[in-house]
Amino acid sequence: MKTVLITGCSSGIGKETAIYFAKNDWNVAASMRNVNFTEFGGFANIKKIVLDVSDYESITAAIDFAIKTFGAIDVIVNNAGYAAAGAFECASPEQIKKQFDVNVFGLMNVTRAILPYFRSKKHGAIINIASIAGHIAFPTFSLYNSTKFAVEGYSEALQYELNQFNVKVKIVEPGPIKTDFYGRSMDVLENSQIKDYDNFITPALQKINNSGNGGLLPISVAKVIFKAANSKCNKMHYPVGIQAKVLLLFKKAIPSCLFRWIIKTYMTT
Numbered sequence: 001m002k003t004v005l006i007t008g009c010s011s012g013i014g015k016e017t018a019i020y021f022a023k024n025d026w027n028v029a030a031s032m033r034n035v036n037f038t039e040f041g042g043f044a045n046i047k048k049i050v051l052d053v054s055d056y057e058s059i060t061a062a063i064d065f066a067i068k069t070f071g072a073i074d075v076i077v078n079n080a081g082y083a084a085a086g087a088f089e090c091a092s093p094e095q096i097k098k099q100f101d102v103n104v105f106g107l108m109n110v111t112r113a114i115l116p117y118f119r120s121k122k123h124g125a126i127i128n129i130a131s132i133a134g135h136i137a138f139p140t141f142s143l144y145n146s147t148k149f150a151v152e153g154y155s156e157a158l159q160y161e162l163n164q165f166n167v168k169v170k171i172v173e174p175g176p177i178k179t180d181f182y183g184r185s186m187d188v189l190e191n192s193q194i195k196d197y198d199n200f201i202t203p204a205l206q207k208i209n210n211s212g213n214g215g216l217l218p219i220s221v222a223k224v225i226f227k228a229a230n231s232k233c234n235k236m237h238y239p240v241g242i243q244a245k246v247l248l249l250f251k252k253a254i255p256s257c258l259f260r261w262i263i264k265t266y267m268t269t
């Protein structure tokens with residue numbers, strides 16, 4: 001029986017992915033910041049573990065616990081993440097730093113902690129949950145976009161290093177998915193002294209929220225993550241949902257200025 005360790009399992013994509021792997025006979029180390037509020041319906045092969053991606057000690061402790069409990073880790077899913085959304089000028093230095101601490105450095109920390117183990121075993125897979133926002137920039141998402149673009153570049157460069165050790169790197173790129181991402185997890189960038197962006201940011205944030213409400217269910221991402229985890233080939237990019245696939249295609253097919261005009265017009269009117 002194979003074992004996956006997933007970050008950010010308290011809700012949304014992480015929680016659904018934990019359940020999907022467990023139903024398909026994997027052991028699951030379902031990690032999250034606070035283990036008290038999330039239940040998995042009695043799966044004996046799911047173990048909840050405390051892991052905050054911005055706390056390196058909690059990462060190494062969770063990895064050790066998973067290996068001791070299940071005997072091995074075969075796959076890591078770097079899922080934990082959130083969006084800071086709004087006008088960049090309204091962001092505090094703390095908000096900027098935290099966005100990168102979780103979405104980029106957190107993901108790198110988990111990867112850095114598992115690599116000695118995967119390298120010694122000459123086996124393993126790292127699945128990074130990026131986003132369509134790792135390829136396409138959207139109004140209000142300057143911070144979130146920059147973290148997901150970073151995850152794309154990091155992952156692509158990393159796979160060159162790790163191929164020789166039989167360690168795969170995969171990137172899952174969902175479009176809008178209906179989760180807490182658009183609610184409690186979102187950090188809305190506000191500054192009561194700056195009003196000049198309001199006419200632009202307010203409709204754009206509304207569009208972002210609407211896209212979440214109309215988004216796919218997280219199970220659709222769980223299935224793609226499962227496919228990536230079981231893949232024997234070197235495919236790296238796994239976009240999720242027709243909307244993500246069409247937008248990615250459009251971005252490649254039409255001139256950049258036209259593409260940006262379409263995104264701006266759609267998002268801000």
Ligand SMILES: NC(=O)c1ccc[n+]([C@@H]2O[C@H](COP(=O)([O-])OP(=O)(O)OC[C@H]3O[C@@H](n4cnc5c(N)ncnc54)[C@H](OP(=O)(O)O)[C@@H]3O)[C@@H](O)[C@H]2O)c1
Pocket residue numbers: 007008009010011012013014032033034051052053054079080081082083102106129130131132173174175176177178179180181182185212215218
């Ligand atoms: N929903 C979408 O439309 C969408 C689209 C593309 C990509 N994604 C990506 O999918 C991933 C999961 O998001 P989701 O949609 O499932 O949203 P979600 O339901 O809000 O889940 C986010 C998860 O990340 C966890 N998290 C936040 N900061 C953390 C930290 N420092 N350490 C550990 N865990 C932390 C949250 O834990 P707490 O409960 O403790 O806050 C929660 O479990 C994110 O990386 C997101 O960028 C989402």
